[in-house]
Amino acid sequence: MVTTQEFLGKKDFIINNQTVSESCPSNIALIKYWGKYDNQIPANPSISYTLNHCKTNTTVEFLADEPFSVQTFLSGNEEIKFAEKIEKYFNNIEQYLPWILQGKYIIRTENTFPHSSGIASSASGFGAIAKCLMQLDEFFSGKDSEEESLRKASFLARLGSGSACRSLYNGLVVWGESQVKGSSDLFAVQYPNDEIHDVFKNFNDWVLLIHEGQKSVSSTVGHGLMNTNPYAERRFLEARENFEPMKEILRNGDMHGFIKLVEHEALTLHAMMMMSDPAFILMKTGTLEVINKVWDFRRITGLPLFFTLDAGANVHLLFPNDLEQNKIEDFINQELLPFTQKNGVVKDVMRF
Numbered sequence: 001m002v003t004t005q006e007f008l009g010k011k012d013f014i015i016n017n018q019t020v021s022e023s024c025p026s027n028i029a030l031i032k033y034w035g036k037y038d039n040q041i042p043a044n045p046s047i048s049y050t051l052n053h054c055k056t057n058t059t060v061e062f063l064a065d066e067p068f069s070v071q072t073f074l075s076g077n078e079e080i081k082f083a084e085k086i087e088k089y090f091n092n093i094e095q096y097l098p099w100i101l102q103g104k105y106i107i108r109t110e111n112t113f114p115h116s117s118g119i120a121s122s123a124s125g126f127g128a129i130a131k132c133l134m135q136l137d138e139f140f141s142g143k144d145s146e147e148e149s150l151r152k153a154s155f156l157a158r159l160g161s162g163s164a165c166r167s168l169y170n171g172l173v174v175w176g177e178s179q180v181k182g183s184s185d186l187f188a189v190q191y192p193n194d195e196i197h198d199v200f201k202n203f204n205d206w207v208l209l210i211h212e213g214q215k216s217v218s219s220t221v222g223h224g225l226m227n228t229n230p231y232a233e234r235r236f237l238e239a240r241e242n243f244e245p246m247k248e249i250l251r252n253g254d255m256h257g258f259i260k261l262v263e264h265e266a267l268t269l270h271a272m273m274m275m276s277d278p279a280f281i282l283m284k285t286g287t288l289e290v291i292n293k294v295w296d297f298r299r300i301t302g303l304p305l306f307f308t309l310d311a312g313a314n315v316h317l318l319f320p321n322d323l324e325q326n327k328i329e330d331f332i333n334q335e336l337l338p339f340t341q342k343n344g345v346v347k348d349v350m351r352f
């Protein structure tokens, strides 16, 4: 079993001024991570699709031998709060990158999706930063193999934001010890492509922006509330158990089973929020209207349009690329767009 020992940094390094750039996509979970232990250890395994267009592009300028400090810019605007978060993060990972506190950082970052969209920018954001750090590490401490470097980037991204560790890989990605070969609580692994039916490899994710702006409860606070949620243990067990049917569904292309499981996971996530103390609800009226419309549409047409949710009000509409796709797209444009705040929709596809 891989332990944190594997990721300890090399003590002999030589630093110099460097500028590196990286890009990292966001991801959307199908079996959700909700609840964690110390050091970002997930309470249950999760699996996600990596997106294609929703990305963060990041440039890190490292000025060697200047006192440690971090300055961050999001789309050209200085972000003090984000810099404080990154400073804390860098302090946290020094044992894995022993040079990290020995310079000044100017970090410029931009998302290809609207900032206020509620699409998880922490996943793509920490993914991109972790990749930049691994590039710097290669300059300062020498090269590891591509595979080792990616795995360490996933390990480091997790310490920034749990779901970020899944963004380092394409396709379907698993984080957390589970029946999936090689899976770990410390980093994510790619779900084996040859165990995924073709129907799940060509998928759309259209994100309806039901509510743009700050969420009332952050994911971090939400995870924390699982510590006192009386249903938490059952939920952790269920997520783990859900890997069994998920593996089978992915192998045999059972679209009906996939839809049922993915929607169940999304609703369970929000049910957990409602059963927290204090309770909170991140769905809005529009979220529920869209869910009901999707169910009606499916009942009437039998077409495979379904949804998942992350920790917010926006609805991720999932549907395969196939002959009937136009009918689904027309329905979304005509019937579902009116429930968004400003006709906001981000059209993405899964990245395989």
Ligand code: DP6
Binding pocket: 028, 029, 031, 032, 033, 034, 046, 120, 122, 160, 161, 162, 163, 164, 219, 220, 223, 269, 310, 311
């Ligand atoms: C609902 O990864 O954002 O999107 O580890 O505290 O940064 P932190 O939380 P985060 O939580 C994501 C929760 C989720 C489900 C998921 O992506 O699996």
